[in-house]
Amino acid sequence: MSPPARPGAPAQAPPKLLPTAAVFAITLGTLAVLAALHLTQGTSEVDTMDVLRLVTGTADPGVWNVLEGARLPRLAAAVLVGVALGASGVLLQSVARNPLASPDTLAVNAGAYLAVTAVAAFGLSLPLLSGIGVAFVGAVATAGLVLALAAGGGATATTRLILAGSATAMAANSLVSVLLLLFEESTTGLFAWGSGSLSLAGFAPVAQSAPIVLLAVIGALALGPRLDLLRLGDDTAASLGVHVRRTRTLAVVCSLLLAACAVAVAGPIGFVGLAAPVAARQIARRLPGLLTHRTLIPFSALCGAIIIIGADLALRAFVDPETSIYIPVGVTTTLLGAAVMVWLARSVRSAGSQDKPAILHGAANRGRIGFALIVIGLAVASVAALVVGMMAGDTMLLGGDLVNWLAGKTGSTYTWIIDQRYPRVLAAILAGAALACAGTVTQGVARNPLAEPGLLGVTAGAAIGAVTLITWAPNAGAWTVTAVAAAGGLAAFAVVYAIAWRGGLDTGRLVLVGIGVWSFGMAVITLIILASDPWDTPKAMTWLSGSTYGRTAERLIPLAVALVLVVPVVVMYRKDIDLLALDDDTPRVLGVRLERTRLLLLGAAAVLTAAAVAVVGVIGFVGLVAPHLARALVGSRHTRVLPVSLLIGVLLVSIADTLGRTVIAPAQIPAGLVCALIGTPYFIWLLWRTRTRT
Template identity: 55%
Template structure:
């Protein structure tokens, strides 16, 4: 099959296969073979649509939605049951029950209906646009962009009407998805790059959103739980106004469904058959973002519905011929989205008590479910995009020994200056003489109090940065992927689940127990990711995609634990999930000292193996390296380093990405040189982030993790842009 020149996969012209002339009988479906490298099955022509099966499927979906809605309106904190609802339907004059239904339950169930329908169709459109089964409003950062725009409006104090808020959310979503598609070449370079670009953009927007939530707590009251996707509605205004937008956008998408059918054959073929390819792509992108933004305006970013709904529909395709025709696929995906959203809301309120069902965001449940779907889809991917080239291939020419020593000395000098600045700066600015007197035990009571509290924070930042950087060195070498880092492999999410669970349910637990539980949870999570990614060998792209899925699910579980156990303590949630050294003591820092003291020599001794593993699988075997055993030991060490850092300072992202890559750029790819430089750079990055965070808006503070995310994400985006060809 001759490939065309359009910047998306499967764009080849089908003239050699005898492409048919345009006709109303054109049918598009997908074969049942293995997925292609871009993550979407190859489109083929098929026979007529089985209309009876399609009608049966759609009718079944409508019935399922009605049944879930009927169950949904009987759930809640008030004593209104199914018999009361039936009584109202048949003319009962129970005014109390009527008020509860109209003021609370009907707005919530209608929000679930509209949001699920919108996200299901938006996900199907984005997957068709990118020709990638992993595309969705979440993985393409549409929801994150819309969420940030809404929070920004609240911070500024804009009391926008619902329609204008929806328009603002649409602008935010369009900006985010545009950046993601540019960085991933429209998805043509494979699912790994697409999901990495979406994850980076999402993390950057999430970091900015968290900063706004922390700094403007009064103006953004209630937006934390809403930020995970909540169906709680105070009235019908938002649903009433945005439902009109959703209906119009959905109708427009279904109306151009035949163009998407033809576009599935490839851009060249579609152009030959008279489809305006560029105009269609722009229209589809706009409609998908409008639908997702409308859903965010109503209920916040409910995660992964746009990924799961089309995936569930596609699973039914072998039994329902013609289901991939977009005029059937889109409404079917919308119905599946309703089932997912209402089903998740019904489930969470059935499993936990009624009040917790109100407090726990529906998006937490859908994100956990969606993460499982993402992992399942990732296990089927076969990607050989440019991100699989080893780190050594990107570092350019080797660096001289003199350059290495110069860089090392410069890093030591910068680290020393950063450490001194960290001790001196904060809500109370000190002098170097104060520090000298404190060391000698001659400082006054006020100075002693400040430095006794500040020194553990400085030590925690330095040691956590070094641990995360060393973990990133190991992960990138083993995965042969310079875009990988411990956080994106799910390690830090696992450690976070363990630590938050212990802090929540055993608040009197000591430091040793906290570190042990976090380390064990990180190892279990890593073992899960490793096992899921293993299919006759370890594929680095599959490992990263599965890790992102586990990371997303783990973050949702952390939110669930915090909201369920202490729904009013938003500061606790934000502080832990954003990474902070606030309130750290020396006993909490000691596990980091021990972990680094044990594992730095291990990684240094394995520097030759790291050099070989970063090349390919064959070279280590030829030179006598036991590939799988060595790889497993190194990754276990990386998991221990990351988990210890998380137990000490919370979740701090991107340090394990930026520090190793910057080290390779400065001193070359040999790990004998990369390891010490990366250790120093990681310590510098977290230390500076912590110092800036507790100084610039003193006495208020910005968690170090948010600042590292805002620094690391642009660097990550630059890496994707540089290697986009």
């Protein structure tokens, strides 16, 4: 029985089936055309005419061998994975009531990828779990963590959900990178697979996953009427006989099963679960017949298949067939999906002061003596970290060896070891200070304690500039690399700032747009490296993981100069940062030129971040953790926060670099991975604390 019309409201005609059927017919036709084109693409000489001759029965027998051995399995994988991710995304968005929810933003794909990689790395035999079962367990673990952390966000639910998902995904991907480095032989090929690969050797993975995908989609369709009622609100749905919690749980289980199947077949293909439902809902706004979940779910599934096949065709159109084999299709879909995320984030508006999660002020009223003792203690600890970093590594040294080296009395062997080691130690110290200072400025100016330069696009832009130059101009000097990286970081931040500016800077929108740009940038970096040199995976791992390996003293000069020039400017504006951290009105009343000061300070943060990325690559979480720990120690006044944050940043990166060079010596773990593993638990704890306070 349909609900009664509101008094005075015009009568609504029931949705017509003809337009809905026409849309489905057009969508299926588009999918068929793209599939036919997809079969004509590949490295062999089989082309369109050969495929047509095969249909008419006049083709050479070798044509069918090519299609059966490579092209049909690739097409089948694309369709199956697209259907699974499209349906999974629309279910997650409906349950979370959030248009930005997807298997990527909820770290579902990252958790499934981690579980599959761990099983491969350790050679585990799990008779009760297939590859799909392993991926499902990982997906459940990470999705549950993200949803728990994002709960209770109120007006900031969207920002909290994406931040929690990004942090959890970063932690999971860091663990994956560590496993890939430690167990290189047993995880061969998982790096490219980790971006989503359709290169299958046969139909077996598709045949194993297809029944589960079909059952999950059928289950989702059975839940469709109850999901429709959930749109009216939990109370209204419950009054109409819907068991709200059970419905959501079953929908999430179906969604995670679909995502797990997609990961088991082709790896974590990025952002299809976000882009496909968005496209489906945009079309459904003009056709009410598509709004019910029993039509929206299959329509979104078809859109997902079209997106993956279209992305694979686009990749092969712009890259030669031999190179396209080494470039995962997930890179292309991430470029598309990140753009969709940025477009969606443009409409996000936070709720003023409610958008400020709680900052942990551990010692707001600490006296001068206490502050001085903290600075002295951190300075001593930093010096100790420098000394330990010089002595620790694959060859352990003694303090006397360092003294002899300073006096020029060491032998050739120890001289060579120390000459190779001290630039790495200094790189970690300088990068830690630069990232901590940039993070302090970013959090203060953006008035978001969950922000850092990496989440605002600066890191991705700087990395794109540096990697592009190093890839195509390997002989470029340190100053040139730093300048290009700085330009890339500033350009990326300018894009983020311009998009986020809609009648004023909104902090939630700024962070969400920045995360989208960051995802886009990481995909571009992977595309550049794999397209230029598909066999040089270590280069990709080095830049995307952050490492001090192979650094020389000359490479450190630009970063040192950036610190010498920029940090005094930040210190000079320390009181302005205090005012900007309050609101927009107070600085104006007190004579601060708001926009100019804000851009100057964020530009300074971008320069510091870009210089650090040019030297050590992408190191995350330092700019987030260091300012928080500093505020917990000395309060919120930036006169005190800045020096303490710089020292904490030095300690974090120095310790991470030393641990990475020592724990599994002679093998090494990049400092950026260690920082992520250290910083992620703190970030999760912070989100949990702010969850209870919101």
